[in-house]
Amino acid sequence: xxxxxxxxxxxxxxxxxxxxxxxxxxxxxxxxxxxxxxxxxxxxxxxxxxxxxxxxxxxxxxxxxxxxxxxxxxxxxxxxxxxxxxxxxxxxxxxxxxxxxxxxxxxxxxxxxxxxxxxxxxxxxxxxxxxxxxxxxxxxxxxxxxxxxxxxxxxxxxxxxxxxxxxxxxxxxxxxxxxxxxxxxxxxxxxxxxxxxxxxxxxxxxxxxxxxxxxxxxxxxxxxxxxxxxxxxxxxxxxxxxxxxxxxxxxxxxxxxxxxxxxxxxxxxxxxxxxxxxxxxxxxxxxxxxxxxxxxxxxxxxxxxxxxxxxxxxxxxxxxxxxxxxxxxxxxxxxxxxxxxxxxxxxxxxxxxxxxxxxxxxxxxxxxxxxxxxxxxxxxxxxxxxxxxxxxxxxxxxxxxxxxxxxxxxxxxxxxxxxxxxxxxxxxxxxxxxxxxxxxxxxxxxxxxxxxxxxxxxxxxxxxxx
Numbered sequence: 001x002x003x004x005x006x007x008x009x010x011x012x013x014x015x016x017x018x019x020x021x022x023x024x025x026x027x028x029x030x031x032x033x034x035x036x037x038x039x040x041x042x043x044x045x046x047x048x049x050x051x052x053x054x055x056x057x058x059x060x061x062x063x064x065x066x067x068x069x070x071x072x073x074x075x076x077x078x079x080x081x082x083x084x085x086x087x088x089x090x091x092x093x094x095x096x097x098x099x100x101x102x103x104x105x106x107x108x109x110x111x112x113x114x115x116x117x118x119x120x121x122x123x124x125x126x127x128x129x130x131x132x133x134x135x136x137x138x139x140x141x142x143x144x145x146x147x148x149x150x151x152x153x154x155x156x157x158x159x160x161x162x163x164x165x166x167x168x169x170x171x172x173x174x175x176x177x178x179x180x181x182x183x184x185x186x187x188x189x190x191x192x193x194x195x196x197x198x199x200x201x202x203x204x205x206x207x208x209x210x211x212x213x214x215x216x217x218x219x220x221x222x223x224x225x226x227x228x229x230x231x232x233x234x235x236x237x238x239x240x241x242x243x244x245x246x247x248x249x250x251x252x253x254x255x256x257x258x259x260x261x262x263x264x265x266x267x268x269x270x271x272x273x274x275x276x277x278x279x280x281x282x283x284x285x286x287x288x289x290x291x292x293x294x295x296x297x298x299x300x301x302x303x304x305x306x307x308x309x310x311x312x313x314x315x316x317x318x319x320x321x322x323x324x325x326x327x328x329x330x331x332x333x334x335x336x337x338x339x340x341x342x343x344x345x346x347x348x349x350x351x352x353x354x355x356x357x358x359x360x361x362x363x364x365x366x367x368x369x370x371x372x373x374x375x376x377x378x379x380x381x382x383x384x385x386x387x388x389x390x391x392x393x394x395x396x397x398x399x400x401x402x403x404x405x406x407x408x409x410x411x412x413x414x415x416x417x418x419x420x421x422x423x424x425x426x427x428x429x430x431x432x433x434x435x436x437x438x439x440x441x442x443x444x445x446x447x448x449x450x451x452x453x454x455x456x457x458x459x460x461x462x463x464x465x466x
Contacts (some may be wrong), residue, residue: 049066273457316333373431
């Protein structure tokens with residue numbers, strides 16, 4: 001479905017260009033005690049009315065009423081993604097997401113779309129490395145109906161052979177499209193070389209040979225292991241009625257038997273290099289460093305650092321490499337976090353003749369940040385992260401997703417003030433220390449195009465250590 005690659009790079013978990021390009025506020029709350037924000041009176045919590053409920057089988061429900069809204073977002077977040085696949089299953093979580101929309105025991109594929117669109121809503125899904133989400137946006141009076149449709153496609157897909165073959169062809173086309181999109185596929189390659197030979201490093205789409213082989217029994221086995229009620233979170237935000245949603249969920253999911261939470265293989269950042277030669281107009285350059293996971297206290301420092309380095313037009317890399325030297329059209333940095341690992345990533349595209357200079361300048365700026373990152377830059381990065389977090393709270397879709405992911409991570413919904421406080425607590429000394437540590441951290445490089453003159457990962461590592 002549209003957006004199925006969403007959140008592939010961030011836990012932020014999570015695919016399309018937006019995760020790589022937009023600053024993302026981390027999700028972890030303080031480990032112990034409250035941290036006072038620098039300007040607590042300037043960032044009061046909005047009125048949050050989150051309510052939680054857990055069914056006897058472990059099915060979790062979180063709702064958040066947003067007064068004044070006449071619409072809502074509702075969805076199911078399943079704690080099953082690419083990292084929960086075996087090597088033989090690589091790509092099945094994403095394929096399963098597609099198959100959910102092909103028809104159920106009660107509804108045809110057309111009827112699934114019609115029921116939502118008849119009331120002016122929309123329905124979609126995405127697969128990430130740690131979750132698969134199925135969600136809809138509708139008017140408030142249609143929330144229970146939308147939940148019934150979502151539950152139906154998740155719990156009752158029929159997996160008709162003809163539909164499997166049709167969707168197989170669609171996904172193979174999607175893989176082909178990704179291969180033809182350099183600034184998309186390069187992030188898959190970067191992830192693979194960062195985390196080689198492990199579930200966390202494999203692509204969400206899967207290799208063509210695996211996608212070509214999946215059959216009905218494979219989908220049924222995956223759902224039996226990973227789609228239990230205790231592996232799901234129902235999240236709704238906007239103009240919602242908590243009691244009505246709980247009653248509907250009890251009727252739909254209450255009789256399901258729990259299967260136990262899946263334990264994924266731990267991620268191990270190894271690093272290395274992947275070079276792919278192709279006759280393109282530009283060399284596509286993606287460099288990553290091992291970073292903190294979202295349960296690590298350093299995750300906020302990593303986010304502030306990445307934002308200062310490449311999170312906007314005022315960032316160091318953008319100003320030095322694009323504005324001052326004109327070496328590229330696009331350059332950006334981001335810090336993504338997952339359950340047990342993270343990545344700081346720099347991406348740029350430039351000409352074959354200028355890739356060497358761009359690489360050297362990137363190395364120089366990464367090194368320099370450890371010595372002269374300024375308070376003004378750190379304050380600006382904090383403001384970007386803070387604003388991104390608070391602006392996102394104005395969207396019911398963003399709130400529904402945020403609440404589901406926070407509940408999955410922490411078992412509770414930390415107050416927004418906790419995240420704001422943690423952002424505001426990051427100071428210049430911490431950012432400089434993080435920058436210094438990054439120069440000796442494990443690293444990986446993916447480079448694509450006319451790469452003959454491009455420095456390799458060992459040269460980059462030596463430059464950073466010098």
